[in-house]
Amino acid sequence: MRLAAAVVELEGPEHIATLAQRIENAAHTVHVRARWGEAPHTYFDILDGNPRPENDRNDHLDLLKAVDAFTEAARAHLNDSKRPRRR
Numbered sequence: 001m002r003l004a005a006a007v008v009e010l011e012g013p014e015h016i017a018t019l020a021q022r023i024e025n026a027a028h029t030v031h032v033r034a035r036w037g038e039a040p041h042t043y044f045d046i047l048d049g050n051p052r053p054e055n056d057r058n059d060h061l062d063l064l065k066a067v068d069a070f071t072e073a074a075r076a077h078l079n080d081s082k083r084p085r086r087r
Contacts, residue, residue: 001023001028005017005023012074013077016074020070022066026066030063033059
């Protein structure tokens, strides 16, 4: 993930590099939470009747949204560069 983001930062436009960085950050958060068991709220908490915190984030969903945003921006950038240029 880090290497791919680094390539995009070096070669890609700045707005797409920013989106790649968001993917890297979100993936890191998911990794850390999974490795250290730092999930802020689990389905077991729901089953036990513990209310979900108001500021609870879904890190996996954040990662998926970051990937979707990057994919859309990269696709638009690449497809735009393939359009024939008018002279």
